[in-house]
Amino acid sequence: MSLQKAVEASERRDAIVDAVISQKGGVGKSTITVNLAAVLGENTRPNNEGEDAPVVAAGIDPQGSMEKWADRVAEDKLPFDYLSAKGNNDLIPELKKDPLVRRIVVDCPGFMDVDHASVRSKDPLGHGAAADALRALLAVTDRAIVPINPEWLSFDPTEYTIERILKPRGIPFLVVINRWDPRDGEDDLEKVKEWVDKRGYPRAPQPIRKYKIHTNAAEKGLVVTQYQPSGTALRAKEDFYKLALAVDSVSI
Ligand SMILES: Nc1ncnc2c1ncn2[C@@H]1O[C@H](COP(=O)(O)OP(=O)(O)OP(=O)(O)O)[C@@H](O)[C@H]1O
Ligand SMILES: [Mg+2]
Structure with a gap:
């Protein structure tokens, strides 16, 4: 972060918005959103003494997948808040200004209806509720997290997301490889x-x-x-702690 940006941010105290985004479905956007929010929630101090963990996981999926997940959750035990911004494109911009919130991790819709035929200079997000929600989110996004799987099918959509959606908007990003199975060996x-x-x-x-x-x-x-404590749980947690560090090392 440049000094000027850092000063501005500390004066405004705007929350940092990290969007977990990929044009490809099923790469792990929702998994990364909630687990990153959990790790951040345990390690982010509130702005004021005595307040709750100021981390929010938000979903902008018009189909409300965050709500489906939330149905199964013991809310009071989570180290973060969650909300579905479904249908309300002002919610995240407003939340960013909320003095009690420090971090917002946003789960983007599973299916991004992009217009591949659009010329490069044009926004390929197209029209519709999901496209509008995405545009509104990207306008206030500080950083993007782009999951990729070790399967070639996820490579092209990753490139498209970065080249056509993030780079033209000047949004800094981090690619994270998700769902690598150690038993498959190092080749993939x-x-x-x-x-x-x-x-x-x-x-x-x-x-x-x-x-x-x-x-x-x-x-x-x-x-x-x-x-529950176990060797696997420890390694699973370690992956998300390391992700949180890697995310925060990307300047905004
Ligand atoms: N690291 C992982 N280890 C094991 N399972 C995983 C991992 N990451 C994701 N999954 C599983 O893979 C499936 C897809 O993950 P997830 O729902 O997070 O992807 P998504 O990108 O949000 O999908 P969609 O595009 O449909 O919204 C889920 O069943 C999830 O539990
Ligand atoms: Mg999802």
Whole structure:
């Protein structure tokens, strides 16, 4: 962050908005949103003594997937607040100005209806409720987190998200490899790392490993900070702590 920006931010005390975004469905946007919010929630001090953890996980999916997740959650046990901004495009810009909020992690819709045929200089987000929600979000986004899986099918949508949606808006971003299965060996991991690095995209140094515990937890409405102690739980948590550090090392 430049000195001027840092001074402005401390004067305004605006919350930092991190958007978890990819044009590809199922890469782990929702998983990353809630678990990153959990780790941040446990490690972010409120602006004022005695207040709750000032971290919010928000969903802008017009289909309200954050609500579906929230149905399964023991709300009072979460180290963050969550909300669905479904249909209200002013909610996140307003929340950013809320003096009690420090961080907002936003889960973007699973399906981004982009116009591949649009010329490069044009916004490919198209029309519709999801596109409008995304545009409103991106206008106040400080940083983007772009999940990629170690499968070539997720490579092109990653590039499209970065080149056509983030770069034209000047939004700093971090690519994070998600759902790497250590049992598959290092080959797939090296391939995706090489692909990301060749394009000069900033990348989280450590991938988020694929653990069944994450998939099961999603069903039960649990986040990584609530996992029952075990070796796997420790490694699963470690991945998200490292992600939080990597995210915060990207200047905004
Ligand atoms: N690191 C991981 N380890 C194991 N399972 C994972 C991991 N990341 C995501 N998953 C599982 O993969 C599936 C897709 O993940 P998730 O729902 O987070 O993706 P998404 O990008 O939000 O999908 P959509 O585009 O449909 O909104 C879920 O079943 C989730 O539990
Ligand atoms: Mg999702």
